[in-house]
Amino acid sequence: MPERPEIFYEVSTARLDVVEKPLSAWEKLYDNGAVRKTALLVMLAAAWELYARWLGNPLLVPTFSATVGALFASIASGALPQAALYTISMLLKGYVSGLAIAALLTAFATGTRIGADLLETLTAMFNPLPSIALLPLALVWFGLGAGSVIFVLIHAVLWAVALNTFAGFRSVSPTWKMVGQNYGLSRIRYIARILIPGAFPSILTGLKVGWAFAWRTLIAAELVFGVSSGSGGLGWFIFERKNQLLIADVFAGLLTVILFGLLVENLIFKTIENRTVGRWGMQV
Amino acid sequence: METAPLLSVEGVTLRYRTKDQLVTATYRVSFQLYPSDRFVVLGPSGCGKSTLLKAVGGYIQPTEGRIRLNSADVTGPGPDRVFVFQEFDQLLPWKTVKENIVFALTASGKLLRPHAEERAMHYIAKVNLTEFALSYPHTLSGGMKQRVAIARAMAMEPQILLMDEPFAALDALTRTKMQEELLQLWDETKFTVLFVTHSIPEAILIGNRILLMSTHPGQVRAELNSSGADATRIHELLFGAANHA
Numbered sequence: 324m325p326e327r328p329e330i331f332y333e334v335s336t337a338r339l340d341v342v343e344k345p346l347s348a349w350e351k352l353y354d355n356g357a358v359r360k361t362a363l364l365v366m367l368a369a370a371w372e373l374y375a376r377w378l379g380n381p382l383l384v385p386t387f388s389a390t391v392g393a394l395f396a397s398i399a400s401g402a403l404p405q406a407a408l409y410t411i412s413m414l415l416k417g418y419v420s421g422l423a424i425a426a427l428l429t430a431f432a433t434g435t436r437i438g439a440d441l442l443e444t445l446t447a448m449f450n451p452l453p454s455i456a457l458l459p460l461a462l463v464w465f466g467l468g469a470g471s472v473i474f475v476l477i478h479a480v481l482w483a484v485a486l487n488t489f490a491g492f493r494s495v496s497p498t499w500k501m502v503g504q505n506y507g508l509s510r511i512r513y514i515a516r517i518l519i520p521g522a523f524p525s526i527l528t529g530l531k532v533g534w535a536f537a538w539r540t541l542i543a544a545e546l547v548f549g550v551s552s553g554s555g556g557l558g559w560f561i562f563e564r565k566n567q568l569l570i571a572d573v574f575a576g577l578l579t580v581i582l583f584g585l586l587v588e589n590l591i592f593k594t595i596e597n598r599t600v601g602r603w604g605m606q607v
Numbered sequence: 608m609e610t611a612p613l614l615s616v617e618g619v620t621l622r623y624r625t626k627d628q629l630v631t632a633t634y635r636v637s638f639q640l641y642p643s644d645r646f647v648v649l650g651p652s653g654c655g656k657s658t659l660l661k662a663v664g665g666y667i668q669p670t671e672g673r674i675r676l677n678s679a680d681v682t683g684p685g686p687d688r689v690f691v692f693q694e695f696d697q698l699l700p701w702k703t704v705k706e707n708i709v710f711a712l713t714a715s716g717k718l719l720r721p722h723a724e725e726r727a728m729h730y731i732a733k734v735n736l737t738e739f740a741l742s743y744p745h746t747l748s749g750g751m752k753q754r755v756a757i758a759r760a761m762a763m764e765p766q767i768l769l770m771d772e773p774f775a776a777l778d779a780l781t782r783t784k785m786q787e788e789l790l791q792l793w794d795e796t797k798f799t800v801l802f803v804t805h806s807i808p809e810a811i812l813i814g815n816r817i818l819l820m821s822t823h824p825g826q827v828r829a830e831l832n833s834s835g836a837d838a839t840r841i842h843e844l845l846f847g848a849a850n851h852a
């Protein structure tokens with residue numbers, strides 16, 4: 324083994340220049356998720372346009388440009404905005420009532436053991452039951468109108484949200500729970516200030532799943548019966564246009580449903596996510 | 608002794624039930640804490656020292672004996688005994704460093720917001736984290752998180768600080784630094800602390816009084832003054848002379 328001297332270096336305390344190379348414009352563009360997704364959408368639209376032109380049968384698949392044209396025409400005529408507005412107002416009523424009932428049920432379940440058993444049993448029973456299967460029964464109970472649709476919507480939202488929230492509450496770190504108790508939080512403040520933020524990742528998942536369930540259920544319900552007090556929603560719009568063989572309008576209706584889905588997911592839920600679990604480093 | 612003990616643990620037996628057995632964590636443990644004590648509970652893992660600390664914290668009720676704080680029985684968790692845990696996740700991730708401390712002060716009803724913020728900043732400065740006051744916990748290193756936890760506990764100005772191996776999850780270099788800082792903080796404010804550890808050097812460094820516990824079930828082996836205590840003797844007391852290499 325050779326004899327080696329000890330070596331000492333001078334550690335510079337002077338402010339170092341930032342050692343980094345700027346990214347190229349292309350790399351910056353590719354790093355942006357919105358740009359990547361938009362590029363994908365443009366490619367899909369182009370593929371659709373090409374296929375429809377090649378097929379040449381507007382009764383089966385209208386072209387993308389014809390669909391966009393029909394979309395603008397329906398917006399201009401006011402039929403589509405009215406249908407969409409109706410659908411969204413129904414959706415919000417059902418979603419909000421579903422959330423309120425889920426909150427009550429979960430609060431009861433966290434407070435008492437029998438409440439937890441009740442929630443678990445009810446969720447196991449009703450979560451697998453497709454809400455649309457309840458529609459015939461709802462029609463008998465609440466008649467042909469908003470009441471039955473909201474009933475089905477509540478069923479669609481309630482179980483997904485309650486299940487996720489309760490599961491989230493139970494997986495909140497025991498250390499946070501002990502910290503909450505240590506500072507003498509009362510029961511309600513303990514739920515609001517420790518359990519809800521601690522379980523927020525899974526609550527958010529519940530909200531998203533509930534929203535998707537509600538959206539699907541509503542469109543399906545409107546396809547089955549749309550007319551109530553003279554106005555119909557998006558599902559009815561689609562159904563009616565199909566009967567009139569206005570296939571481009573049918574596609575425009577479907578496109579609206581998709582656009583709303585994208586909008587809510589990417590604007591509303593994404594923003595909530597970035598401002599909460601993203602900032603807290605709790606993303607699961 | 609002219610002063611009354613701040614905390615007195617009298618013949619405390621702690622049992623808890625697992626799925627198929629009843630475990631006795633500690634058996635008839637007694638000791639007393641006086642104001643400004645740095646009281647260390649030292650023992651190998653499994654001697655029930657953490658369980659004992661949780662009982663003092665009020666999370667567990669003793670099956671036998673009693674725990675009294677200022678001659679009143681401890682019945683549940685409360686802000687007069689503040690915990691510093693071993694886990695890094697004791698800070699609430701949805702609050703910034705400053706908000707974590709403000710939360711503790713306002714949730715316990717100790718101070719209202721403007722005063723709470725003032726005091727929070729004071730203690731953040733004490734643990735040298737002023738520039739990180741607005742950071743979220745997940746952006747801090749393990750040592751910094753523990754410093755925030757200590758600042759939060761000290762800001763409460765509790766009667767007793769309960770520290771459950773607060774430096775055990777840190778690397779050796781950071782641990783040494785944190786031990787020095789803790790002693791420095793004690794020099795400034797003379798708080799009372801009940802400190803649990805399994806490290807003999809840490810016990811000798813941190814404590815002025817050391818309670819040695821043996822395992823299965825946890826029983827008190829000795830109560831020593833740390834000045835003049837040496838590691839070999841403690842090791843022999845804990846594990847017996849025969850095992851000592």
